[in-house]
Amino acid sequence: MGTPLRIAIDGPAASGKSTLAQRLAAHLGYTYIDTGVMYRAVTWAALRRGISPEDAEALTHLAESLDLDIQRPTVADGRPYTVIVEGEDVTWELRRPEVDAAVSQVSAHPGVRQALSQRQRQLGLRGRVVMVGRDIGTVVLPEADLKIYLDADLETRARRRYQELRERGQAVSFEEVLEAMRQRDALDQGREVAPLRPAPDAVVLDTTALDIEEVFQKVVALIEARCREGSRVAR
Numbered sequence: 694m695g696t697p698l699r700i701a702i703d704g705p706a707a708s709g710k711s712t713l714a715q716r717l718a719a720h721l722g723y724t725y726i727d728t729g730v731m732y733r734a735v736t737w738a739a740l741r742r743g744i745s746p747e748d749a750e751a752l753t754h755l756a757e758s759l760d761l762d763i764q765r766p767t768v769a770d771g772r773p774y775t776v777i778v779e780g781e782d783v784t785w786e787l788r789r790p791e792v793d794a795a796v797s798q799v800s801a802h803p804g805v806r807q808a809l810s811q812r813q814r815q816l817g818l819r820g821r822v823v824m825v826g827r828d829i830g831t832v833v834l835p836e837a838d839l840k841i842y843l844d845a846d847l848e849t850r851a852r853r854r855y856q857e858l859r860e861r862g863q864a865v866s867f868e869e870v871l872e873a874m875r876q877r878d879a880l881d882q883g884r885e886v887a888p889l890r891p892a893p894d895a896v897v898l899d900t901t902a903l904d905i906e907e908v909f910q911k912v913v914a915l916i917e918a919r920c921r922e923g924s925r926v927a928r
């Protein structure tokens with residue numbers, strides 16, 4: 694294999710997926726695609742319209758028809774991209790605790806998943822992408838050339854997310870973040886369609902004791918090793 698053209702990164706909340714993916718995409722000159730943002734956008738729109746997170750039919754219709762645009766950052770406030778839903782910049786709205794609390798329930802509906810996975814697969818098939826989510830290696834792009842599953846223990850992930858939210862000025866307690874994350878993990882791992890788990894051919898990397906740079910270096914080393922293997926086979 695040469696440089697992997699499609700890289701899939703899956704794992705639970707705050708395992709470091711987006712951080713790694715953005716650095717890898719910049720390093721390789723690839724496009725970074727965050728699929729979680731699409732599930733968050735549907736959830737945000739549902740909350741605004743008063744659609745219940747249990748209403749499969751209404752949510753499926755929303756996922757199929759939502760006017761959603763993910764653009765290059767339009768404001769220099771640390772955002773990796775700007776998300777426009779129905780003409781409104783909702784980039785930071787999507788990170789609010791209300792969205793966190795409902796997103797796993799919304800994402801469990803097969804109709805919602807089908808609508809969004811289809812859009813994601815079309816983007817992924819273009820190649821030269823680093824795609825992040827929960828089911829990229831298992832469902833969205835099972836033919837990805839490199840699959841990474843990032844993990845870290847719950848406390849560590851909750852601490853990372855807590856610090857991130859506090860730095861952004863959100864008034865949350867560590868216990869609230871921990872409990873919300875525990876519930877989201879359970880729903881994401883327990884759903885019937887596309888449950889969160891590593892693909893059989895994923896490289897599982899536990900980041901509990903690794904800093905951001907160490908994770909990045911490990912994955913770059915992995916990509917370089919795969920490239921060397923590929924060129925040996927090709928010779």
Ligand SMILES: Nc1ncnc2c1ncn2[C@@H]1O[C@H](COP(=O)(O)OP(=O)(O)O)[C@@H](O)[C@H]1O
Pocket residue numbers: 704705706707708709710711712713853854857900903904905908
């Ligand atoms: N290996 C790491 N060590 C410490 N902090 C990390 C690490 N990876 C990511 N972070 C921090 O943890 C938070 C969540 O990371 P993020 O990449 O958004 O996770 P995910 O995309 O998996 O939800 C961010 O504030 C990020 O800077």
Ligand SMILES: Nc1ccn([C@@H]2O[C@H](COP(=O)(O)OP(=O)(O)O)[C@@H](O)[C@H]2O)c(=O)n1
Pocket residue numbers: 705706707708728729730732733796797798800825826827828829877881
């Ligand atoms: N490919 C994906 C991506 C996200 N999701 C859902 O969307 C939620 C938010 O995903 P996210 O990647 O934005 O969450 P964080 O890891 O950033 O906290 C997850 O908890 C899942 O319920 C999914 O089901 N499948």
